[in-house]
Amino acid sequence: MATGKKDIRALTKEQLREFFVKEGDKAFRGNQVYEWLWQKGAHNFEDMTNISKETRQKLEDNFVINHIQVDQMQRSSDGTIKNAVRLHDDLIVESVLIPTKTRTTACVSSQVGCSLDCKFCATARLKRMRNLNPDEIYDQVVAIDNESRLYHNRPLSNIVFMGMGEPLMNYNNVIKAIDKITSPEGLGMSPKRIVVSTSGVPKMIKKMADDAVKFKLAVSLHSAIDEVRTSIMPFNATFPLNDLREALQYWYSKTKNRITYEYVVWDAINDKRKDVEALVEFCKFAPSKVNLIEYNPIDDGEFQQANSKAIDMYVSVLEKNNITVTVRRSRGKDIDAACGQLANKS
Ligand code: SAH
Numbered sequence: 099m100a101t102g103k104k105d106i107r108a109l110t111k112e113q114l115r116e117f118f119v120k121e122g123d124k125a126f127r128g129n130q131v132y133e134w135l136w137q138k139g140a141h142n143f144e145d146m147t148n149i150s151k152e153t154r155q156k157l158e159d160n161f162v163i164n165h166i167q168v169d170q171m172q173r174s175s176d177g178t179i180k181n182a183v184r185l186h187d188d189l190i191v192e193s194v195l196i197p198t199k200t201r202t203t204a205c206v207s208s209q210v211g212c213s214l215d216c217k218f219c220a221t222a223r224l225k226r227m228r229n230l231n232p233d234e235i236y237d238q239v240v241a242i243d244n245e246s247r248l249y250h251n252r253p254l255s256n257i258v259f260m261g262m263g264e265p266l267m268n269y270n271n272v273i274k275a276i277d278k279i280t281s282p283e284g285l286g287m288s289p290k291r292i293v294v295s296t297s298g299v300p301k302m303i304k305k306m307a308d309d310a311v312k313f314k315l316a317v318s319l320h321s322a323i324d325e326v327r328t329s330i331m332p333f334n335a336t337f338p339l340n341d342l343r344e345a346l347q348y349w350y351s352k353t354k355n356r357i358t359y360e361y362v363v364w365d366a367i368n369d370k371r372k373d374v375e376a377l378v379e380f381c382k383f384a385p386s387k388v389n390l391i392e393y394n395p396i397d398d399g400e401f402q403q404a405n406s407k408a409i410d411m412y413v414s415v416l417e418k419n420n421i422t423v424t425v426r427r428s429r430g431k432d433i434d435a436a437c438g439q440l441a442n443k444s
């Protein structure tokens with residue numbers, strides 16, 4: 099949309115109030131418009147029915163509302179919903195609604211494509227096109243919340259930043275979006291219900307700790323042996339496990355928040371005793387738990403999920419060492435909505 103007008107949602111409430119004062123109106127008008135934009139999710143200035151026609155025209159002349167659009171919605175047989183979301187510049191990202199008996203979780207994207215190069219992830223093949231703005235992240239959550247109410251008769255309960263992109267490579271915008279999601283002027287959601295998942299950018303993990311963020315942290319570990327991890331997640335050569343470990347210790351010392359490690363066990367890659375032993379050692383540095391996630395094939399067959407014997411070995415060794423471990427089944431596979439499958443196929 100090359101109108102040259104400013105996206106009104108890039109303005110803070112204070113800036114909106116100032117705009118109205120400059121236009122000879124009351125500052126309070128800024129509050130009203132802000133509420134329309136964020137709490138009521140208005141897509142158009144015409145929707146703002148308690149604002150006079152002249153004022154709406156003034157807004158129209160100065161601003162645009164760059165709202166996302168759900169281009170396509172796919173529903174899985176297990177209740178999972180995947181949205182293909184069109185941005186104002188026609189790029190597409192995907193977000194997913196995952197219902198269980200007790201919760202509805204939104205899995206949202208933070209970048210178009212991804213900056214990282216994990217060999218087992220479909221999004222990595224798209225390369226990073228750009229970072230999402232705070233409002234583009236926020237809008238994905240609102241869209242999923244609406245779908246949750248419509249199809250599952252309940253509001254959204256949890257959010258995971260496990261869609262496309264590396265959230266810590268778009269840190270400022272992710273934080274701004276979370277501020278809005280948790281603020282009473284936005285969705286008023288508790289930060290404890292939000293998980294930011296990262297491949298592990300040590301410097302940014304430390305920054306999060308310094309910023310005293312209140313959401314939870316998950317790290318996609320997949321191997322606690324540098325050589326193995328670098329072979330499947332090449333950026334590990336730049337951010338080796340030692341640096342990651344040190345950053346996670348710092349995180350725990352500051353936040354006292356336990357860390358979740360996401361981990362896929364693959365055949366002939368990390369399915370041996372030495373692999374789980376290295377993981378046990380890694381888990382000792384800071385209180386943590388391990389989520390063993392199912393591998394979702396991304397079609398060239400290079401990676402195969404390990405057999406159930408290997409998974410059982412992981413579970414028993416971890417449990418023997420008093421490390422909490424859960425085994426997660428994938429959701430939404432039939433519509434390519436599971437972890438690592440988001441690649442704008444359609
Ligand atoms: N960049 C962030 C968030 C996106 S990936 C991160 O790395 O954490 C979300 C999760 O899906 C990560 O744990 C990732 O390792 C995992 N994942 C990626 N591809 C996968 C695949 N094909 N099967 C299963 N999990 C995968």
